[in-house]
Amino acid sequence: MDRREVVDTALGILGRVGLPDLTMRRLGTELGVQQSAIYHHFANKQELLGAVADEILARGPHTDTGDAAGWLDQVRAACHDVRAAVLAFSDGADVVSSMFAFGLGGREAYDRVDKALAGAGLAAETEDVAVRTLLHFVFGHAIAQQTAEQAARVGAIDASSDPDDFAAGLGLVLAGVAAAATA
Amino acid sequence: MDRREVVDTALGILGRVGLPDLTMRRLGTELGVQQSAIYHHFANKQELLGAVADEILARGPHTDTGDAAGWLDQVRAACHDVRAAVLAFSDGADVVSSMFAFGLGGREAYDRVDKALAGAGLAAETEDVAVRTLLHFVFGHAIAQQTAEQAARVGAIDASSDPDDFAAGLGLVLAGVAAAATA
DNA sequence: ACCTGAACACCGTTCAAGT
DNA sequence: ACCTGAACACCGTTCAAGT
Numbered sequence: 001m002d003r004r005e006v007v008d009t010a011l012g013i014l015g016r017v018g019l020p021d022l023t024m025r026r027l028g029t030e031l032g033v034q035q036s037a038i039y040h041h042f043a044n045k046q047e048l049l050g051a052v053a054d055e056i057l058a059r060g061p062h063t064d065t066g067d068a069a070g071w072l073d074q075v076r077a078a079c080h081d082v083r084a085a086v087l088a089f090s091d092g093a094d095v096v097s098s099m100f101a102f103g104l105g106g107r108e109a110y111d112r113v114d115k116a117l118a119g120a121g122l123a124a125e126t127e128d129v130a131v132r133t134l135l136h137f138v139f140g141h142a143i144a145q146q147t148a149e150q151a152a153r154v155g156a157i158d159a160s161s162d163p164d165d166f167a168a169g170l171g172l173v174l175a176g177v178a179a180a181a182t183a
Numbered sequence: 184m185d186r187r188e189v190v191d192t193a194l195g196i197l198g199r200v201g202l203p204d205l206t207m208r209r210l211g212t213e214l215g216v217q218q219s220a221i222y223h224h225f226a227n228k229q230e231l232l233g234a235v236a237d238e239i240l241a242r243g244p245h246t247d248t249g250d251a252a253g254w255l256d257q258v259r260a261a262c263h264d265v266r267a268a269v270l271a272f273s274d275g276a277d278v279v280s281s282m283f284a285f286g287l288g289g290r291e292a293y294d295r296v297d298k299a300l301a302g303a304g305l306a307a308e309t310e311d312v313a314v315r316t317l318l319h320f321v322f323g324h325a326i327a328q329q330t331a332e333q334a335a336r337v338g339a340i341d342a343s344s345d346p347d348d349f350a351a352g353l354g355l356v357l358a359g360v361a362a363a364a365t366a
Numbered sequence: 367a368c369c370t371g372a373a374c375a376c377c378g379t380t381c382a383a384g385t
Numbered sequence: 386a387c388c389t390g391a392a393c394a395c396c397g398t399t400c401a402a403g404t
Contacts, residue, residue, distance in 0.1 A: 001368085024397060036399080037369050045397065097323075101330035103340045126351070133352040136323030137316060140280075144319070147284035157286045168309070169316040176359030184387085207378060219380080220388050228378065 001031060003041050007051045011059075011089065014052065018090035018150075050104030053096040057108040060085020071119030072178060078116040079138050079170055082109045086142050090150075093142035100135070109135060120181040130177045137173050141166050184214060186224050190234050194242075194272065197235065201333075202274035233287030236279040240291040243268020254302030254364075255357060261299040262321050262353055265292045269325050273333075276325035283318070292318060303364040313360045320356050324349050 009030050013022045024045060028035035042048040061084050063077045086092040100106030114131045122130060145161060152159035192213050196205045207228060211218035225231040244267050246260045269275040283289030297314045305313060328344060335342035 023395090025395090034370055035397085036371080039398070040368055097326075098330070101327045102334050103331075129348065129351045130355060132324075132327075133320060133355050136327070136352070137319045137356075140319030140323045141315075143280075144284045144315075147281070148286075151285050165312065168312045169319070172313060172316050172359040172363060173320075173356055174359065175362040176355040176357065179358040179362060180355060206376090208376090217389055218378085219390085222379070223387060 001033060001037070001041070003051065006031065006038060006041055006048065007055050010048060010052050011055060014089045014091065014095070016090075019095060046099075046102070046104060049095055050099045050102075050106075053099035053105035054108065056089055056092050056096055057082065057085050057106060060088065071117060071181075072174060074116035074119065075113060075134070075177070076170065076174065078112045079134055082112065082135075083138050083142055083166065086139070087146070091146060093139055093146050097139035097143060100139075109138075117177075120177070122177075122181055126180060130180070134170075134173055134177070137169060141169060184216060184220070184224070186234065189214065189221060189224055189231065190238050193231060193235050194238060197272045197274065197278070200273070202278065229282075229285070229287060232278055233282045233285075233289075236282035236288035237291065239272055239275050239279055240265065240268050240289060243271065254300060255361060257299035257302065258296060258317070258360070259353065259357065261295045262317055265295065265318075266321050266325055266349065269322070270329070274329060276322055276329050280322035280326060283322075292321075300360075303360070305360075305364055309363060313363065317353075317356055317360070320352060324352060 006027070010022060010027055013026060013030065024035040024038055028038060031038075038048070042051070061081050063081050065074050065077045069077075086096050089095075096106045096109065100109060110131055113134055114127065117127055117131060117134075120127070120130075145166075148157055148161065149159060151157040189210070193205060193210055196209060196213065207218040207221055211221060214221075221231070225234070244264050246264050248257050248260045252260075269279050272278075279289045279292065283292060293314055296317055297310065300310055300314060300317075303310070303313075328349075331340055331344065332342060334340040
């Protein structure tokens with residue numbers, strides 16, 4: 001058993017039953033091992049979730065827009081890719097967002113958007129603000145969607161979400177970034 | 184003991200020691216009551232946290248920009264007010280954001296921003312998208328800040344945050360909203 | 367080095383019973 | 386109606402002991 005196998009199994013549980021059921025006991029059982037054995041590969045659950053967050057992003061789509069595309073289309077594609085990656089697992093947005101905030105994972109999300117945004121020619125500080133602002137929206141929207149889906153399953157809410165809703169919100173933020181780029 | 188007293192005590196615990204230590208046992212102890220007694224006033228912990236989220240927003244500042252101010256300044260003030268409210272309690276941003284996503288509280292955040300944004304003359308659907316986009320940023324930024332503070336206390340990260348960082352990111356989003364309003 | 371087995375110190379929630 | 390007391394079914398983490 002190595003770190004990769006633990007992360008793979010954790011992702012399987014996350015995709016099937018979600019974060020509340022991703023317990024060290026269940027993880028140990030599916031690995032055919034005592035839960036305490038996991039602590040020989042990860043210091044604690046949070047460090048494990050950091051590795052899970054990294055793997056969620058790595059497994060997501062990596063759209064190549066081509067060199068002909070402008071920075072705006074590249075940033076849009078990067079945001080859609082990050083969104084697709086975290087939506088592929090139950091509570092994936094929550095896990096990646098939390099681990100990124102804690103500095104324990106999800107760095108790839110920042111790097112991908114940052115790289116795409118480099119062509120905009122913004123000042124370094126403004127570029128950093130723009131990347132984090134975009135990520136707040138991408139993660140926030142995905143968390144809200146996955147939470148609403150969960151709430152609907154419990155019966156607390158009606159689900160019904162507009163599939164174009166994300167693109168519309170992203171368009172608003174990107175319009176603001178574009179305004180800063182031309183100024 | 185009534186719901187108001189339970190929420191007040193819960194807010195005290197939240198402000199002093201944060202969400203992980205806001206347990207039903209501790210809440211019962213500080214109320215001078217068995218933990219099970221709380222279930223006579225709230226169906227479960229989540230419903231209680233929904234009421235806590237509402238109270239967090241109610242206790243925050245309610246800046247009056249005056250009638251002379253344009254919708255942009257009013258929206259900016261509403262966002263700063265919501266931010267100040269959730270930052271006043273440890274993990275306040277996380278609680279309010281989660282409860283809002285679950286439909287169990289925090290409705291006032293939406294209503295305040297929505298009311299301020301009404302003067303922009305956006306189409307109803309666009310206005311809704313803009314309000315939720317702004318809230319994703321406001322909540323996301325505050326959660327990241329409170330998480331970073333917590334991580335810094337544990338020693339996982341260096342804290343050092345620019346006090347103008349929020350205003351800069353909000354400015355980007357508002358520029359996008361303004362562009363949609365003039366179009 | 368890697369894992370077992372057992373324990374420690376907790377959780378949220380339920381429910382019969384009291385007043 | 387409101388609360389007690391006790392239990393149920395769990396958690397993450399630690400650690401001596403085995404191989």
